[in-house]
Amino acid sequence: MKNHELMKKGMVASLPMIVGGIPFGILFGSLAMSNGLSPWFAIAMSSIVFAGSAQFVALGLILMDAPLWVIISTTFIVNLRHILYAADLIKFVKHLPMKWRLIIGFGLVDESYAAVRPLYGTNQISTENGHYAFLGSFLSFYLMWQAATILGVVAGELIPGMSQWGLEFAMVATFIGIITPYLQKTHLKSVAPYWVALISASVASLVLNGLPNNLGLLFAALVGVLMGYLASSLKANQLVSEEG
Amino acid sequence: MSTTYLMLIILGMFVVTFGVRFCLFAKANRVVMPGWIEGALGFVPISVLSAIIVPMVFMPNGELDINLSNPWLIGAGAAFFVGLLKQNQLLTILVGVAVFYLSKLLV
Numbered sequence: 001m002k003n004h005e006l007m008k009k010g011m012v013a014s015l016p017m018i019v020g021g022i023p024f025g026i027l028f029g030s031l032a033m034s035n036g037l038s039p040w041f042a043i044a045m046s047s048i049v050f051a052g053s054a055q056f057v058a059l060g061l062i063l064m065d066a067p068l069w070v071i072i073s074t075t076f077i078v079n080l081r082h083i084l085y086a087a088d089l090i091k092f093v094k095h096l097p098m099k100w101r102l103i104i105g106f107g108l109v110d111e112s113y114a115a116v117r118p119l120y121g122t123n124q125i126s127t128e129n130g131h132y133a134f135l136g137s138f139l140s141f142y143l144m145w146q147a148a149t150i151l152g153v154v155a156g157e158l159i160p161g162m163s164q165w166g167l168e169f170a171m172v173a174t175f176i177g178i179i180t181p182y183l184q185k186t187h188l189k190s191v192a193p194y195w196v197a198l199i200s201a202s203v204a205s206l207v208l209n210g211l212p213n214n215l216g217l218l219f220a221a222l223v224g225v226l227m228g229y230l231a232s233s234l235k236a237n238q239l240v241s242e243e244g
Numbered sequence: 245m246s247t248t249y250l251m252l253i254i255l256g257m258f259v260v261t262f263g264v265r266f267c268l269f270a271k272a273n274r275v276v277m278p279g280w281i282e283g284a285l286g287f288v289p290i291s292v293l294s295a296i297i298v299p300m301v302f303m304p305n306g307e308l309d310i311n312l313s314n315p316w317l318i319g320a321g322a323a324f325f326v327g328l329l330k331q332n333q334l335l336t337i338l339v340g341v342a343v344f345y346l347s348k349l350l351v
Contacts, residue, residue: 026261
């Protein structure tokens with residue numbers, strides 16, 4: 001397959017999540033404006049930091065006059081989940097030159113990971129060529145995020161009160177669109193451990209919601225990963241003993 | 245707030261965000277993942293994403309709200325249902341957003 005066809009494959013796989021990301025980006029731009037921050041600040045954050053949910057958390061902290069170290073350490077914690085994505089992708093990037101690893105590292109957001117990673121599992125892309133699919137996904141996502149931020153900055157000035165519309169629900173729906181395929185039965189995997197991960201992470205996130213600096217998010221995610229893994233190990237043992 | 249301070253915020257956020265995403269890639273050719281970590285990593289996306297959205301859906305105002313008058317819950321429930329039924333992400337997102345705004349309007 002040619003490189004531009006692979007890039008297109010990555011873009012097409014990302015398309016639904018790009019649509020879902022637009023209102024979220026608009027909300028970010030308009031929130032920054034309605035709280036008296038300058039347009040360049042919103043645009044610089046979207047283009048340099050490029051981290052959806054962390055940008056919202058940081059915005060909230062800036063408005064609370066939080067000290068710099070709190071803003072940066074919270075950003076770190078909110079984004080810590082990306083190290084888990086990186087760990088999962090190492091096997092597909094370790095042979096690539098540094099230039100490629102820098103690009104994929106910069107663009108490693110939830111949606112691109114969710115869109116491109118399954119393409120390896122279904123053999124639509126391979127370790128040799130998959131990075132072009134990632135590049136396509138990253139570029140389309142990056143362009144959308146900048147355009148939506150700018151749109152939000154402009155709209156936020158023209159339409160006051162826009163930040164109260166509940167545009168962040170688009171992110172909720174997008175993430176549900178990423179989650180549900182894991183819960184459907186395919187010939188490749190059993191679904192029960194994924195349900196275990198979903199339910200335990202969800203319950204934990206509600207119980208731990210009061211923890212400061214979004215630490216609840218991190219711990220709840222770890223609970224989900226652990227429970228899912230335990231469930232899958234139990235299942236594997238069961239299969240072995242049934243066969244034996 | 246001074247421009248320098250705002251620039252420091254962006255710079256600091258960039259460093260930690262990029263650092264987290266890139267650090268394992270920097271020496272990727274030398275990192276060896278134990279098998280059990282590989283197995284556990286498969287549960288990362290579903291766990292992280294549900295931990296982000298579940299509090300937004302069940303506690304939109306900071307307190308547990310499991311009622312039909314909570315549009316977040318109704319919209320998310322609709323998206324979840326469509327997502328399980330059909331393998332179509334765009335439909336999942338559009339139905340979820342439509343139901344969310346409908347129930348916001350009606351309640």
